[in-house]
Amino acid sequence: MDSTTGSKATRLMGIFVLLGTALALPMALAWTGRDVTQGDAVRFIYLHVPAAWTMYLSVFAVFIGSVMWLRRRSVFWDMVAEAASEIGVVFALLVLVTGALWGNLTWGTYWEWDARMTSTAVLTILLAGHVALRQATPDVDGRATRSAWLGLALLPNAIIVHYAVDWWRGLHQEATIGPTGAEIQDLQLFTWMFSAVIMTTAWAWLMTHRFRVGFLARQLDVGGVSTALAERRAEADRTWVDQVDRADDLDAATPVQATPVHRSAPEGGA
Amino acid sequence: MISVLRSASLVLRKDLLAEWRSRVVVGQILPFSIVLLLVFGFALDPDRQVLEAATPGLFWITVLLVSMIAAQRSAAIEAGDGATDGLRLSGLDPAGIFIGKTLAVVVQLVLLEVVLALGVTVLFGRELGGWLLLVTATGLATIAIAAAGTLGGTLTQGLAAGQTLLPVLVLPALVPVLLGATQAWEAALSGQDGGWGWAGMCGVVAVLALLLGAASYGSLLDEG
Numbered sequence: 304m305d306s307t308t309g310s311k312a313t314r315l316m317g318i319f320v321l322l323g324t325a326l327a328l329p330m331a332l333a334w335t336g337r338d339v340t341q342g343d344a345v346r347f348i349y350l351h352v353p354a355a356w357t358m359y360l361s362v363f364a365v366f367i368g369s370v371m372w373l374r375r376r377s378v379f380w381d382m383v384a385e386a387a388s389e390i391g392v393v394f395a396l397l398v399l400v401t402g403a404l405w406g407n408l409t410w411g412t413y414w415e416w417d418a419r420m421t422s423t424a425v426l427t428i429l430l431a432g433h434v435a436l437r438q439a440t441p442d443v444d445g446r447a448t449r450s451a452w453l454g455l456a457l458l459p460n461a462i463i464v465h466y467a468v469d470w471w472r473g474l475h476q477e478a479t480i481g482p483t484g485a486e487i488q489d490l491q492l493f494t495w496m497f498s499a500v501i502m503t504t505a506w507a508w509l510m511t512h513r514f515r516v517g518f519l520a521r522q523l524d525v526g527g528v529s530t531a532l533a534e535r536r537a538e539a540d541r542t543w544v545d546q547v548d549r550a551d552d553l554d555a556a557t558p559v560q561a562t563p564v565h566r567s568a569p570e571g572g573a
Numbered sequence: 574m575i576s577v578l579r580s581a582s583l584v585l586r587k588d589l590l591a592e593w594r595s596r597v598v599v600g601q602i603l604p605f606s607i608v609l610l611l612v613f614g615f616a617l618d619p620d621r622q623v624l625e626a627a628t629p630g631l632f633w634i635t636v637l638l639v640s641m642i643a644a645q646r647s648a649a650i651e652a653g654d655g656a657t658d659g660l661r662l663s664g665l666d667p668a669g670i671f672i673g674k675t676l677a678v679v680v681q682l683v684l685l686e687v688v689l690a691l692g693v694t695v696l697f698g699r700e701l702g703g704w705l706l707l708v709t710a711t712g713l714a715t716i717a718i719a720a721a722g723t724l725g726g727t728l729t730q731g732l733a734a735g736q737t738l739l740p741v742l743v744l745p746a747l748v749p750v751l752l753g754a755t756q757a758w759e760a761a762l763s764g765q766d767g768g769w770g771w772a773g774m775c776g777v778v779a780v781l782a783l784l785l786g787a788a789s790y791g792s793l794l795d796e797g
Contacts (some may be wrong), residue, residue, distance in 0.1 A: 373792070421748070428745040435741065439734045445796040449728050452789040456746060459781070463749075 308515035316508040323501040330494045347405035349494055353502035354397040355423075360506060361391030362426070362461040365433065369454030372447050381447040382521065384454055386513035388433040390506065395427040418467035419475040426460045433457065443524055580669025581676065588677035591650050598681045602639050606685055609635045610692045621698050628699040629758035633751055635689055636682065637718065641740050643681050644722030647674050648730040660794065667791030671723060675786065678719035686711060703761030703768070710757035710772035713779050717750045720782035727786075727793045750778050 331349040338345035368384025371377040402420065403413040414420065433453050440446035468475050592598055613631045617623050624631070651657045660670065693699055701707060725743035729735035753774035760768025 425745040425748050428741065432738070432742040432745070435734070435738055436728065436732075439729075439732045439738055442796070448792055448796045452724075452785070452793065453728060453742065456785065460746075 308512045308519070310511075313508055313511050316504055316511070320501055320505045320508060323497070323504070327494065327498050327501055330490070331498065335491045335494050341409050344405060344408035347401055347408075349498040351398060351401040351405055352495065353499040354394050354401060356499055357502050357506040358391055358394040358398055358426075359461055359465065360503065361387045361394060362430070362457045364510070365391065365430075365454045366458040369451035372451045373455075378447075378521070381451070382514055382517045383510075384450065385437060385517050386510050388430055388437070388450075388454070389513060390509045391430045392427065392434060393509075394506070395423065395430055398423060399427060417475045418471040419464060422460065422464045422467050426457070426464055429453075429457055429460060443521070577666045577669040577672065580665040581673035583665065584670050584673025585676045585680075588647065588650060588674060589680060592677070592681060597646060598643070598684065602642055602681075603685060603688060605642070606635050606639045606689055607692060609638060610689065610696055614696055624697040625699045628693050628697045629755045629762065631697070632689060632693050632758065633714070633754045636686060636715075637744065637747060637751060639685055640678070640682055640718045640722050641743065643678050644719075644726040644743070645736060645739055647678050647723055648726030652730055657794070667794055668787035670794070671727075671786045671790035672783070675716070675719045675723045675783070678723055679715055682715050682719060686715065699762060701762065703764060706757060706761040706768045706772060710754055710761065710768065710775060713772055713775040714750050714754035714757075717775055717779035717782055718747060720779060720786050721747055721750075724782065724786040724789065727790065747778075750775050753778070 327349070331346055335346070335349075337343050364387035365384045368380040368382075368387060371380030372384065399420075402423070406415065406420075407413045433450055436453055437446050437450045440449055610631070613627075613635075614624060617627065651660050690701060694701060721743050722739075725739050725746075728742065729739045732738060753771040756771040757768045757775070760766065760771065
């Protein structure tokens with residue numbers, strides 16, 4: 304069994320993420336300009352929005368994985384859903400934390416009962432619940448089926464999160480980049496796009512490693528039964544051999560009693 | 574395969590009969606709901622104005638919390654005696670079983686809500702009105718809560734952490750219902766406009782929850 308989940312592909316992705324982050328940091332923190340109304344607080348856009356994008360990506364992966372397990376019992380896609388939900392929790396928390404920090408700078412409060420913020424919090428809890436449900440179900444197939452049905456409910460929630468700013472008037476600003484165009488230009492737009500690419504690559508790196516960990520864990524789960532059976536058989540064989548040895552020892556220890564020899568009468572009489 | 578409606582009516586009758594014989598709703602859940610109302614009163618300082626203003630929210634929070642108990646009980650009726658296999662092999666339509674169980678929870682919740690409505694009128698001093706909107710919103714929200722709770726109960730049935738996991742999974746999904754029902758009640762009680770839209774939102778969630786539950790119940794029963 305492999306002892307590492309790394310590969311050439313993951314190393315390349317990791318190097319790209321590290322180098323890209325090293326380039327993105329000065330772009331985001333220094334080279335791009337301040338916003339007219341938000342000032343330097345606008346720089347959160349280069350972290351908060353890509354984190355939200357990767358949160359959506361995770362939810363979509365969970366949804367597809369759930370569909371594929373329910374339709375085709377695809378173990379591969381079940382493991383994709385498993386990895387995506389865990390990583391989705393991480394990025395959802397990142398969205399909430401960066402959003403809270405950004406909100407405190409711009410709105411003067413860490414939290415408002417805004418439609419987008421509330422629905423994002425709900426989505427985060429559901430993703431965590433998906434992870435908890437998988438961890439609480441001991442049976443491999445039962446785990447996949449139960450979490451798959453829950454996984455189907457995540458996509459409508461993500462749709463509500465995304466369109467909340469359009470459906471309900473709240474504190475959260477509308478989309479910076481949309482079908483009709485972008486509200487940011489030039490280096491800001493490039494930095495935003497670049498950050499999104501880096502974040503997506505980081506997501507892919509995490510997904511690949513987590514998928515491989517899940518694969519190894521599943522092998523252990525499934526292989527564990529076969530291993531246990533083999534061990535029980537070996538134990539039974541040893542027990543049989545021990546019993547035979549003990550029987551031999553017992554025979555060797557027990558003195559042989561002289562048995563009377565019965566002489567037959569000579570033939571033909573005396 | 575027995576038809577969906579026939580299966581639903583059989584399971585509804587079975588679950589209500591089990592409840593009638595055990596008296597768990599009347600003997601345990603109802604007193605718990607009244608205690609919740611009293612606790613809200615103590616926590617919010619028995620200031621009538623605060624309690625009156627918060628009546629719709631407090632009512633629906635109480636309904637949500639007791640619905641978790643009702644949903645767990647609904648899922649555990651067969652599990653306690655190991656009768657889940659019997660249900661699986663009975664030939665009843667799985668969608669019908671889900672609908673029957675949901676309706677049983679609806680009946681229990683409606684009984685609780687009638688008592689709770691009296692309770693908020695007496696304890697919080699809020700007079701009820703706008704009956705058409707109130708009853709419609711309550712009905713739709715109750716169906717949504719019962720369907721989501723029954724589905725959640727089945728998802729978590731038999732798990733060691735099932736009792737704590739059920740509220741974590743179901744309550745976030747019912748946030749739109751809590752919001753819609755509370756807003757619809759507020760509109761009904763204060764005579765404001767817009768309540769029907771909120772009631773409609775509860776209806777949408779009810780339909781989605783019923784469809785998801787009916788589609789998933791068969792495979793969840795097999796895995797249980």
